[in-house]
Amino acid sequence: MKCRKCPQKAVINMRQHKLALCAVHFPQWMVEQTQRFIQKYRMFTPEERVLVAVSGGKDSLSLWDILWQLGYQVDGVYISLGIDGGFGYSQKSQALCEKFAAQRGLKLIVVSASDQVGLTIPELAAVTQRGKDKPCSVCGLTKRHILDRVALEGKYDALATGHNLDDEVAVLFGNTLNWNVGYLSRQSPVLPARHPGLVRKVKPLCRFYEREMAAYALVRGIEYIYEECPHAEGSTTIYYKTLLNQLEADRPGAKLSFYLAFLRAKEKGLFAQFFPEEEGLGAGGEVLHTCPNCGGPTTLEGLCAFCRMVDKVHEMGKQT
Amino acid sequence: METVKIVLRDQEYEVKGGMTLRDALNQLGINRESVLATRQGELITDDEILRPGETIRLVAVISGG
Numbered sequence: 001m002k003c004r005k006c007p008q009k010a011v012i013n014m015r016q017h018k019l020a021l022c023a024v025h026f027p028q029w030m031v032e033q034t035q036r037f038i039q040k041y042r043m044f045t046p047e048e049r050v051l052v053a054v055s056g057g058k059d060s061l062s063l064w065d066i067l068w069q070l071g072y073q074v075d076g077v078y079i080s081l082g083i084d085g086g087f088g089y090s091q092k093s094q095a096l097c098e099k100f101a102a103q104r105g106l107k108l109i110v111v112s113a114s115d116q117v118g119l120t121i122p123e124l125a126a127v128t129q130r131g132k133d134k135p136c137s138v139c140g141l142t143k144r145h146i147l148d149r150v151a152l153e154g155k156y157d158a159l160a161t162g163h164n165l166d167d168e169v170a171v172l173f174g175n176t177l178n179w180n181v182g183y184l185s186r187q188s189p190v191l192p193a194r195h196p197g198l199v200r201k202v203k204p205l206c207r208f209y210e211r212e213m214a215a216y217a218l219v220r221g222i223e224y225i226y227e228e229c230p231h232a233e234g235s236t237t238i239y240y241k242t243l244l245n246q247l248e249a250d251r252p253g254a255k256l257s258f259y260l261a262f263l264r265a266k267e268k269g270l271f272a273q274f275f276p277e278e279e280g281l282g283a284g285g286e287v288l289h290t291c292p293n294c295g296g297p298t299t300l301e302g303l304c305a306f307c308r309m310v311d312k313v314h315e316m317g318k319q320t
Numbered sequence: 321m322e323t324v325k326i327v328l329r330d331q332e333y334e335v336k337g338g339m340t341l342r343d344a345l346n347q348l349g350i351n352r353e354s355v356l357a358t359r360q361g362e363l364i365t366d367d368e369i370l371r372p373g374e375t376i377r378l379v380a381v382i383s384g385g
Contacts, residue, residue, distance in 0.1 A: 001365040001367050001368075009365075010365050011362070011363035011364070011365070012356075012363060012365065013365045013366070013367075020365060023362075023363070057383060058383075059383075166382070166384075167384055170384070209353075210381050210382060210383070211353060211354075211355075211356060211381045213381075214356055214379055214381040215356055215363060218356065218358070218363060218379065219363065226379075228383055232383070232384060235384065237384045238382055238383075238384060241382050241384065242351075242354070242382065245351050245353040245354050245382070246351060246353075248353045249351050249352060249353050
């Protein structure tokens with residue numbers, strides 16, 4: 001198969017776009033498209049400072065690479081979660097992020113979850129017994145808290161994450177199966193800061209298939225952690241992604257059209273009543289209070305969920 | 321050697337040479353949307369004819385918890 005733009009051999013065929021590109025034109029196209037999405041969804045401007053949350057995976061490192069190529073003012077933040085999984089998952093992923101940043105002369109902020117809370121994520125999950133037998137719930141809560149704090153302390157205008165289209169469609173599929181309108185109403189390429197304790201969240205890769213992100217990382221020679229997080233095995237997200245890829249194999253473009261039709265429906269106000277525009281209101285229209293400890297948002301008066309969890313850990317430490 | 325070795329993570333498969341990568345993946349029950357294929361480190365598209373004796377390494381692309 002030949003490249004659409006030159007006589008070279010194509011390295012990827014994107015059936016949903018009827019577009020095959022070579023090793024030169026494919027990464028160029030990815031960079032151009034990312035710029036188009038940043039502008040289309042008004043994510044950020046060249047004058048603004050952006051913090052990219054990197055995990056050592058293909059998506060976040062590729063995002064950082066693309067934004068760097070586009071000339072944005074972009075730093076990275078890596079959260080060390082203390083997950084080992086028998087192969088040093090966190091250690092290995094941190095080393096890859098550090099190497100990536102050093103090769104490009106970029107600034108990487110490293111934050112250790114155990115420095116913040118006193119325990120690694122697996123230890124925290126075991127102590128708090130939050131999220132049944134998996135640490136994913138504790139991990140998500142901790143990461144969201146740390147990322148907002150780091151972005152606000154560093155006075156960044158936006159926090160960019162490497163969510164790709166497959167991530168977005170898996171979430172959309174799950175929330176549609178359950179008609180979870182609160183979550184559906186909040187899903188967007190851009191989530192404005194609705195509270196002084198939050199920073200704007202943006203997803204510049206939200207229209208790229210996961211396959212394209214992996215291809216971009218390979219073509220650009222980006223070293224990423226290939227092994228999955230040991231706690232992700234058997235996750236619902238992976239199950240949904242597998243199902244959706246079966247659909248995509250039979251009907252090229254099904255994932256993209258599902259997502260874009262959802263965004264169009266949202267634009268027309270399909271979920272507007274569930275997600276009021278005003279700042280200071282949560283997804284269900286509830287008032288967002290301010291946590292007296294960290295300044296973050298909370299739907300209940302008093303400490304936020306993260307600070308309550310940390311308090312619980314400290315209380316348990318005193319008792320033992 | 322007539323066969324082609326296809327490697328995905330720690331799994332190794334064998335198919336006959338001369339067929340397309342697309343047909344080989346179909347035969348093995350591997351969804352082409354979930355993998356990328358490399359020949360000697362270079363990405364290839366699924367219309368490529370597999371050469372007897374070669375090794376094709378597949379890269380799994382799905383991740384996330």
